[in-house]
Amino acid sequence: MKKGFTLIELVVSTGVAALVILAISSILMDSFKARLRVQMGDRVQTNGNWAISELRRNVINARQVNCEATDPRVVTVTDEFGVGSSLFCDIDAKKIASISAVRTIDLTSGDVVVTDCSQFASCETVGSKVRAVNFSFVLESGTGAEALISKEFDSKVTVRN
Numbered sequence: 001m002k003k004g005f006t007l008i009e010l011v012v013s014t015g016v017a018a019l020v021i022l023a024i025s026s027i028l029m030d031s032f033k034a035r036l037r038v039q040m041g042d043r044v045q046t047n048g049n050w051a052i053s054e055l056r057r058n059v060i061n062a063r064q065v066n067c068e069a070t071d072p073r074v075v076t077v078t079d080e081f082g083v084g085s086s087l088f089c090d091i092d093a094k095k096i097a098s099i100s101a102v103r104t105i106d107l108t109s110g111d112v113v114v115t116d117c118s119q120f121a122s123c124e125t126v127g128s129k130v131r132a133v134n135f136s137f138v139l140e141s142g143t144g145a146e147a148l149i150s151k152e153f154d155s156k157v158t159v160r161n
Contacts, residue, residue, distance in 0.1 A: 047108050047109055047139055055087055056155060058085060059159060060160055063079060065077050067130060086098070086100070089114055089117030089121075089137055096114060112141045117136075131159055132157060132159060135156075
C-alpha cells in the first residue's frame with residue numbers, strides 16, 4: 001500500500017482552500033469598507049454639528065444680526081463689543097467660515113466639503129428686526145472609489161436681542 005495523497009486529492013484540497021481564503025478575504029474587505037463608511041459618516045456628522053453649534057453661538061450672542069439681501073450665503077453679526085463678523089458659506093472653497101477683523105475660523109474641516117449652500121441663511125424678520133435665522137447646508141465626505149456620504153443640516157436660531 002502506497003502512502004501519500006493522489007494528484008486529485010491535492011487539487012481538490014487546494015481548490016477548497018482557495019475558496020475558503022477567497023470567502024474570508026471578501027468578508028474582510030466588506031468589513032473594511034463598512035468601517036470606512038461609518039468613519040466618513042461620523043466625520044460628516046461631527047463637522048456639521050460643530051458648524052451648526054458655532055453658527056448658533058454667533059447668532060445667539062449677537063447684539064445685531066443682518067442678512068445679506070443680495071447673497072443668501074452670508075449673515076453679518078455684531079457681538080456685544082461691537083466687533084462684526086460675517087458667517088458665510090463659500091461654495092468655491094467648499095467650506096463654511098466666520099470672518100472678522102480679528103480672525104478667520106473655518107467651521108468645516110478639510111476632510112469634508114460643502115456641496116450645497118444655495119440657501120445657507122434666511123432671516124425671519126419682524127419689521128426691520130431679525131428675529132430668527134435659518135441655516136441650511138449639505139456636507140459630503142468621500143471621493144472616487146470610497147463611498148460618498150452626504151448629509152443635509154438645517155437649524156433655526158432665534159435671535160436673543
